[in-house]
Amino acid sequence: MSRGEEKLSWEGEILSVQPRIRLLRSFDERSHSYLGYVLRIRGSLAGENREFAVAVGKGAHEKHRFRAGGTVSGMGVLVGDPRRETADLYRVSRVRMLSRGVGSDGTPPPYAGIPPALEEYRERGHRRLATITYRSKCSTCLWGCEMAVEIIVDHWNPTNKRYRKETFCYGPKNCPFYRAGPTRKVPGRRGMTWEEEDWIDGEETAHRGLDE
Template sequence: MKRNPFIEPQKISFEGIITSIEPRATVWRYRMDNRTHREIGYNLFLNGIYAEIKNDFVLAITEAMQNKYRFRINDRISGNAWEKLHEEREFADFYKVSNIKILARCEQETRSGPPWTGEAPDLEVYSNRGARMLSTKRWKSKCRGCRWANMSNVTIEYNFNTGAKKYRFESFCYGPLDCPFYAMGPARSVPYYKKESSSDTGWMDDMCVEMRSIYFKEDYE
């Protein structure tokens, strides 16, 4: 969804069916030697109507709201939300969600996966597992609806001296290391002011998931 940047964000009403629930995360990048992930909530992907427009859209919600309502794929919900402020910084279309009503509750998914479509775990679980780079094509296809896949808001430190930053979105995977659907995809270019762009070939993934050997031993069996 594209918002007119010359018009102030509006409060909208929505109704729809949840098609996917992902962790909402921010990633800070500096060239190729630093990638820092922070999980800050959840993104609900819906198919439905907002502001009398029928379309797919994404809601950014807090961990507290997910804990309260325990949203599931195929739940039908309604409520209010605000259009996002920064088109280039926030993947979700709407935030500050309120007046939630669950119009129809779906049965809990019991399939073992992949993709894993059961209830999303607490953010602490995602943080402890860590994430690997995930092919955007896989995120859009085989991994769609999986609770371990996500599209993160990425901030690139472009010039430390001036504080200049660049923004984009990148897909990542918190899932099992032996998942048959997983594919890293191509290396990711990370620009820096007046320097040749660095290339993240995935070599940092091992560091990003190293805490699993402590918290999730099954991923190392």
């Protein structure tokens, strides 16, 4: 077994639970893969005290109903290609909830609690969220999401790919923390660039009221 496939033990307090969604872009087209959830944890990973992120499946969330404040342990493998993940560990097993935590007594935002099913995220749709706002205010919110983005630059040559991370908000449109940040640009063939303009976010979330 190579070091990359070795099962490592981990344990700690859950700081946040957010959806694990991968975004595939090809110029003006995009598609999402709803993979599960990411637990951000402060604790120990293979005996080292640190913060780290663990990718868990939809079934594990249905069973354990993860939320910030709980403590959890398990085993997992270091991700093979960090460009395609926002977690440090995946292929998780032997997950045990050690305590449920008491939940947040703070007033949202950010929104605490047990994140909903992935279908609800898909149904709600997202708006782009400024990376700096995500890092400073939204990293613990169940409506925030950092996605690993794979970009096919030339669809005639699909091996020509680029990778980056993008942050999004699935939360209420009147959240006072929300800042869109700069529009996202997608590189294409022969140096062309496509810009994802504001109307796309508007259309994506038009079925929701301001406070939904």
